[in-house]
Amino acid sequence: MANSPMTPGIAAARLPEETLEANFADLHPPLDGHEATVAADRCYFCYDAPCITACPTAIDIPLFIRQIAAGSPENAAKTIFDQNILGGMCARVCPTETLCEEACVREAAEGKPVEIGRLQRYATDTVMEKGEHPFTRGGPTGKRVAVVGAGPAGLACAHRLAMKGHDVVLYDAKPKPGGLNEYGIATYKTVGGFAQAEVDWLFKIGGIETRYGQGLGAGLSLDALAEEYDAVFLGIGLQGVNALGASGDDKDGVRDAVDFISDLRQTGDYATLPVGRNVVVIGGGMTAVDAAVQSKLLGAETVTMVYRRTRDRMSASEYELDLAASKGVRIVTGAQPVAVHGNGAVTEIEFAYVHAGPSGLEPTGETFRLPADQVLKAIGQKLDGAPEGLVLDGGKIRVDGKGRTSRDGVWAGGDCATGGDDLTVTAVAEGRDAAEDIHRALLA
Amino acid sequence: MADLASDFVGIKSPNPFWLASAPPTDKEYNVRRAFDAGWGGVVWKTLGFDPHIVNVNGPRYGAIWGADRRLLGLNNIELITDRPLEVNLREIKAVKRDYPDRAMVVSLMVPCEEEPWKKILPMVEETGADAVELNFGCPHGMSERGMGSAVGQVPEYIEMVARWCKQHTRMPVIVKLTPNITDIRYPARAAKAGGADAVSLINTVSSITSVNLDSFSPEPSIDGKGSHGGYCGPAVKPIALNMVAEIARDAETAGLPISGIGGVTTWRDAAEFLALGAGNVQVCTAAMTYGFKIVEEMAAGLSSYLDEKEMSLSDLVGRATPNVTDWQYLNLNYVTKARIDQDLCIKCGRCYAACEDTSHQAISMSPERVFDVIDEECVACNLCVNVCPVENCITMEELTPGTVDARTGKVVEAEYANWTTHPNNPSAQAAE
Ligand SMILES: Cc1cc2nc3c(=O)[nH]c(=O)nc-3n(C[C@H](O)[C@H](O)[C@H](O)COP(=O)(O)OP(=O)(O)OC[C@H]3O[C@@H](n4cnc5c(N)ncnc54)[C@H](O)[C@@H]3O)c2cc1C
Ligand SMILES: Cc1cc2nc3c(=O)[nH]c(=O)nc-3n(C[C@H](O)[C@H](O)[C@H](O)COP(=O)(O)O)c2cc1C
Ligand code: SF4
Ligand code: SF4
Ligand code: SF4
Numbered sequence: 001m002a003n004s005p006m007t008p009g010i011a012a013a014r015l016p017e018e019t020l021e022a023n024f025a026d027l028h029p030p031l032d033g034h035e036a037t038v039a040a041d042r043c044y045f046c047y048d049a050p051c052i053t054a055c056p057t058a059i060d061i062p063l064f065i066r067q068i069a070a071g072s073p074e075n076a077a078k079t080i081f082d083q084n085i086l087g088g089m090c091a092r093v094c095p096t097e098t099l100c101e102e103a104c105v106r107e108a109a110e111g112k113p114v115e116i117g118r119l120q121r122y123a124t125d126t127v128m129e130k131g132e133h134p135f136t137r138g139g140p141t142g143k144r145v146a147v148v149g150a151g152p153a154g155l156a157c158a159h160r161l162a163m164k165g166h167d168v169v170l171y172d173a174k175p176k177p178g179g180l181n182e183y184g185i186a187t188y189k190t191v192g193g194f195a196q197a198e199v200d201w202l203f204k205i206g207g208i209e210t211r212y213g214q215g216l217g218a219g220l221s222l223d224a225l226a227e228e229y230d231a232v233f234l235g236i237g238l239q240g241v242n243a244l245g246a247s248g249d250d251k252d253g254v255r256d257a258v259d260f261i262s263d264l265r266q267t268g269d270y271a272t273l274p275v276g277r278n279v280v281v282i283g284g285g286m287t288a289v290d291a292a293v294q295s296k297l298l299g300a301e302t303v304t305m306v307y308r309r310t311r312d313r314m315s316a317s318e319y320e321l322d323l324a325a326s327k328g329v330r331i332v333t334g335a336q337p338v339a340v341h342g343n344g345a346v347t348e349i350e351f352a353y354v355h356a357g358p359s360g361l362e363p364t365g366e367t368f369r370l371p372a373d374q375v376l377k378a379i380g381q382k383l384d385g386a387p388e389g390l391v392l393d394g395g396k397i398r399v400d401g402k403g404r405t406s407r408d409g410v411w412a413g414g415d416c417a418t419g420g421d422d423l424t425v426t427a428v429a430e431g432r433d434a435a436e437d438i439h440r441a442l443l444a
Numbered sequence: 445m446a447d448l449a450s451d452f453v454g455i456k457s458p459n460p461f462w463l464a465s466a467p468p469t470d471k472e473y474n475v476r477r478a479f480d481a482g483w484g485g486v487v488w489k490t491l492g493f494d495p496h497i498v499n500v501n502g503p504r505y506g507a508i509w510g511a512d513r514r515l516l517g518l519n520n521i522e523l524i525t526d527r528p529l530e531v532n533l534r535e536i537k538a539v540k541r542d543y544p545d546r547a548m549v550v551s552l553m554v555p556c557e558e559e560p561w562k563k564i565l566p567m568v569e570e571t572g573a574d575a576v577e578l579n580f581g582c583p584h585g586m587s588e589r590g591m592g593s594a595v596g597q598v599p600e601y602i603e604m605v606a607r608w609c610k611q612h613t614r615m616p617v618i619v620k621l622t623p624n625i626t627d628i629r630y631p632a633r634a635a636k637a638g639g640a641d642a643v644s645l646i647n648t649v650s651s652i653t654s655v656n657l658d659s660f661s662p663e664p665s666i667d668g669k670g671s672h673g674g675y676c677g678p679a680v681k682p683i684a685l686n687m688v689a690e691i692a693r694d695a696e697t698a699g700l701p702i703s704g705i706g707g708v709t710t711w712r713d714a715a716e717f718l719a720l721g722a723g724n725v726q727v728c729t730a731a732m733t734y735g736f737k738i739v740e741e742m743a744a745g746l747s748s749y750l751d752e753k754e755m756s757l758s759d760l761v762g763r764a765t766p767n768v769t770d771w772q773y774l775n776l777n778y779v780t781k782a783r784i785d786q787d788l789c790i791k792c793g794r795c796y797a798a799c800e801d802t803s804h805q806a807i808s809m810s811p812e813r814v815f816d817v818i819d820e821e822c823v824a825c826n827l828c829v830n831v832c833p834v835e836n837c838i839t840m841e842e843l844t845p846g847t848v849d850a851r852t853g854k855v856v857e858a859e860y861a862n863w864t865t866h867p868n869n870p871s872a873q874a875a876e
Contacts, residue, residue: 044794048813069511
């Protein structure tokens with residue numbers, strides 16, 4: 001090992017190989033059969049269960065858990081996939097503590113919900129490890145649909161359309177499918193190349209032709225797609241990043257957190273990834289937490305996450321903030337970056353304390369500096385390159401409850417569209433529902 | 445600490461916890477360890493004449509488990525002891541000599557003729573044992589040979605054998621009853637008529653625990669086949685409690701000492717058997733599941749309970765018997781309604797599903813998931829109480845006399861009134 005956490009500047013291989021391997025292992029190891037039976041036994045099979053309502057894809061949770069308890073994990077998986085074809089990924093990445101498990105009656109009763117996420121993983125893994133795909137395509141409809149973006153929204157939409165018998169052509173600007181499942185989600189949430197394996201498994205439905213490296217705006221136009229296909233679905237996510245708005249933010253060592261994470265997800269060897277000795281992450285969401293935690297896991301000596309508002313306004317859940325704290329990430333709130341210092345490369349970053357005033361955040365007059373070799377910006381993604389002619393709303397493509405955009409024959413869902421939280425599971429729900437509406441429209 | 449010393453038909457033991465006749469009492473090694481662990485007595489594994497029987501050489505037990513592998517019911521196809529008579533007798537004598545303060549009862553099963561009984565009883569007497577228990581209960585293997593439950597199912601045989609035994613030994617005779625019968629009072633009455641000093645019950649319940657859905661063999665499977673076995677453990681306790689109570693409150697057998705057996709797992713189970721009229725209890729499955737050490741919990745638990753209630757052991761015996769009655773004597777003017785404690789309710793909706801789908805549509809559900817009892821519909825069946833996952837969240841509240849039952853529109857009466865005088869009863873007797 002050439003370097004250590006103390007090595008100045010930005011350096012790779014700060015920790016031994018074995019430590020890196022262990023650091024990036026499964027955050028929640030899978031349940032074995034007996035653990036699953038015991039965990040399933042805790043479910044009360046609630047009437048009109050609140051956990052179902054809390055799941056954006058409305059999986060019939062009591063039913064699938066009962067199927068696990070009765071020793072039929074395959075049937076449990078079918079129950080899950082009926083509603084959520086990416087149930088395997090969602091089992092790993094959903095912030096269950098703010099979704100189904102928060103709503104679980106046992107959370108209210110004991111602060112210890114039924115482990116819905118881990119049970120969902122148990123069921124879906126059982127089927128996926130066997131390579132079985134539980135759905136078959138309906139008879140051909142002769143209709144062709146273009147799905148742009150192979151992230152969770154696009155994948156869910158494509159699968160549902162293919163299942164209904166439509167021919168789907170799935171475009172993505174990137175060389176690999178998966179969207180943020182492949183490039184964004186924290187490494188320790190989806191280990192072992194799961195994202196690609198899941199996509200391969202999903203394509204077993206048949207009827208989905210893939211065209212990677214083809215982007216809307218880069219060779220493809222919405223008009224041309226609308227012309228060629230019977231319907232178009234857009235699931236292009238949020239490709240732009242917000243600007244920091246502090247002087248000197250173009251210095252070396254200042255980076256978008258999503259790019260940093262994307263490198264992490266694509267590497268075959270963590271020891272090759274450089275990370276600062278002192279890392280400062282700016283932001284208060286899931287991306288900020290993931291960037292901070294993974295910097296620490298790569299061997300940064302200090303990692304500080306700085307957010308401008310109060311802790312309760314952070315979009316990262318309490319669970320994630322605790323996870324960050326447990327890995328040694330320091331969390332500072334109520335501070336906003338004003339200047340990045342350093343000669344060519346960042347060495348320090350200066351913050352102003354702020355508090356909420358009548359006209360937004362106001363400086364308190366107090367400032368402080370943190371040593372920083374690396375600054376990761378996680379202050380939100382935004383829609384980039386929305387096709388012309390679509391009405392936007394709050395920076396996103398406006399859609400109605402069925403996913404219809406302002407343009408006839410064009411649907412959208414996932415992060416790029418209005419409505420719902422920016423979560424994998426929400427993207428799946430929106431993609432699926434848009435497919436149902438497209439199906440209705442095409443057969444009308 | 446309450447004194448747990450027990451005297452059951454003259455058999456003294458330091459506590460009322462005996463090990464039932466079964467594998468835990470099958471040999472000297474086990475019984476010495478049991479006594480060292482604190483068991484008050486044992487009923488030695490059932491003896492028969494040589495040539496000794498043989499057991500299967502594959503699995504003899506099947507089981508029912510809860511989700512976390514808690515053993516809820518056990519089933520066995522074991523027979524009586526498979527060791528020579530002489531070896532057992534020698535060991536019984538040695539153990540009794542070394543543990544004179546413990547109860548040593550010897551279980552017996554020989555053919556249903558006077559000679560064999562007349563022959564074996566003196567052999568047992570010679571060991572210094574305190575009593576014999578006649579195994580009329582074993583439901584498998586031995587019954588096909590005209591012994592065990594084949595005898596226990598015919599009251600005349602029970603009476604006959606009990607009488608022979610009383611004639612041929614000075615030892616107390618306990619008759620062990622099988623539950624595989626329609627009315628337990630008949631065999632108990634027969635035992636009493638034959639002069640038995642006590643009855644013990646229950647032996648195991650005929651059962652098939654499960655079927656293998658791949659091989660289609662009953663479990664436990666012996667080369668692809670299975671036969672019915674005897675069921676015991678926590679699952680059989682309710683059956684055993686009822687049978688003990690039936691005998692305790694039957695006019696013909698009232699006062700006949702009872703040794704309570706069947707699913708005793710903790711001190712609470714033991715206390716319930718005692719309250720229903722058992723003079724002591726015997727334990728098999730719980731010891732086979734957890735080992736001998738459980739007797740420490742049982743003794744300490746019973747003792748604290750007696751202290752707390754300021755009762756002696758004998759005060760407890762039969763305390764609940766007078767409260768066991770027949771359905772037609774239950775007070776029909778006792779009216780209750782389910783009450784939901786909204787602070788405890790976790791809004792699972794199980795009470796609603798149960799009542800709405802399968803009972804009386806007496807629980808309402810609001811859009812905010814508030815569950816309320818509809819007094820106009822509630823018949824007080826208790827199903828919601830039983831399915832609610834939160835203890836004491838739903839309780840039954842007694843309507844005070846003078847108030848109106850919203851379901852029937854009738855004023856609740858203070859007087860006791862039962863079915864025998866109810867106007868809907870075709871054979872109701874006049875009230876006066
Ligand atoms: C770092 C990070 C961590 C996250 N962690 C979690 C988490 O733990 N749990 C959770 O639920 N959510 C998490 N999220 C959010 C979640 O990843 C997104 O909500 C989800 O991926 C949105 O799915 P989508 O299909 O709308 O978009 P994306 O996943 O962004 O997919 C969009 C796809 O469209 C393609 N594309 C974009 N533009 C074009 C174009 N012009 N032409 C063709 N193709 C295009 C992209 O290449 C991409 O493949 C995280 C997000 C980030 C950034
Ligand atoms: C494996 C096994 C063997 C048994 N053998 C005998 C026996 O030889 N004689 C007898 O009277 N009862 C026998 N029994 C019945 C027990 O003594 C006891 O009556 C029954 O198991 C119920 O008690 P429990 O629920 O505590 O196990 C046996 C029970 C088991 C489990
Ligand atoms: S709320 Fe919890 S207990 Fe109720 S059905 Fe859902 S997982 Fe089961
Ligand atoms: S309990 Fe002992 S005798 Fe019985 S199967 Fe297991 S190891 Fe063999
Ligand atoms: S079963 Fe109990 S906890 Fe559940 S809703 Fe009914 S009263 Fe509430």
